Amino acid sequence: MTPSDNDIRAVRAHAQLLGAPATDVVSVTRSVTAIQAQSSPAARLAIRARSRGLTAPDVDVSRAVSRTWLMRKTLHLVPTADLRWLNRLFGPRNAQAGQGRRRQLDLTDELCERALERLQDLLPGKALTRREILDGLAADGVVLDAKSQAPAHLLAYAANRGLLCRGQDDGAEPTYVLLDEWTTGDHTPDEPLAELAHRYLSAYGIATVEDFAAWSGLPLGLCRKGFDALDLVPAGGGFALSETGLSASPCPPCLLGAFDTYLLGYRDRDLLLDPAEAKRVNAGGGMIAPTVLVDGRIAGTWNAKRTAKQTKVVVEPFATLSRAAISGLESEVDDYGRFLGETAVLVI
Structure with missing residues (x-):
């Protein structure tokens, strides 16, 4: 069967839960693999559109989902159970890719290591705001300009190194917590790249390798390996998982x-x-x-x-x-x- 353009749109919308909403926060988040979350209000609305009966506070208080820097070096909301293996997949690559920008901000390797050591003393048992973290670092001689981009890049680097992740917001202020204290268990898929590719196609229905690369930020060669590890069928100029239905009812507005x-x-x-x-x-x-x-x-x-x-x-x-x-x-x-x-x- 060759799906029409309308079929492709319907299949994609159905995969995104836009026609078949879930009833809890983690089900939505896992179904779409990851939700871009540099804007907390926008992340909440992504869950609203794919759920039934939830409220904004339900999203905010759920520890079943968490935020850290993953795809395209951008903050994403993912199931907490997936934080570790996704961090292992994206963290080292993101940390390396951000090295040039850190140097522009005078975040030398030596300064970053001193900051990470201090963060291990500051964060145990706590959820600290950025301001509280900057004050704690300054007390140990690691002084950063709060008005610059240096604090954000340092915290992203610490997250990419597997030290911390975002905790629950303190009002309008994000907090940061130790990853080891925030998560429980350490499940890692046997083939993380193939698992990510499978979840991507489950969430996006019909797509190309180039689409996967654009979404993930991973090199095209790695994305091809991820697709090659799966049982796929050609569809709509791209591919779908063999179990994906190639037609669906149109989603509501x-x-x-x-x-x-x-x-x-x-x-x-x-x-x-x-x-x-x-x-x-x-x-x-x-x-x-x-x-x-x-x-x-x-x-x-x-x-x-x-x-x-x-x-x-x-x-x-x-x-x-x-x-x-x-x-x-x-x-x-x-x-x-x-x-x-x-x-x-x-x-x-």
């Missing part, structure tokens, strides 16, 4: 948050997003706007405007929306408000 995995999972997004509208979604600087999904295609962008009485979800469609699409988005806005504990209304 969805409100996707910024940096949503539905777009970030593919190098070539033309099937999902009209190239003529691409700059309205990705204006540059690595920003991916919140988007409206209709029949598996990006049909517009949206933003939230809050007042004391209500939140207006303002949708800017690329073309006129059907009555059915509007009705679906009204339901989405209701659920968005429920998830955040706000009164929300749709504005088009």
